[in-house]
Amino acid sequence: MSKKEFYGKVSFTGQASFSLKAKDEEDAEEIVFEEIEGIKLLLKDGSIIEITGVEWDLISEARRGNVSQPYISDFEIEEQK
Secondary structure (H helix, E strand, O other): OOOOOOOOOOOOOOOOOOOOOOOOOOHHHHHHHHHHOOOOOOOOOOOOOOOOOOOOOOOOOOOOOOOOOOOOOOOOOOOOO
């Protein structure tokens, strides 16, 4: 029996923690949103899956209302004291 080719999409959410040095909080927020370029998806060695594209965006504010999504919250940044 020969194998058939399949295509599809899978959605994902997550969070990334960070630390950085900046002039002030506004500068720090700007750096985060400008410097993070992409998410790298890692596959197991020898995987038969080929990643053909990834679309994503940084989230500054979580959705409001009755529908919550895991790992999504408002952008948070604070100065270490």
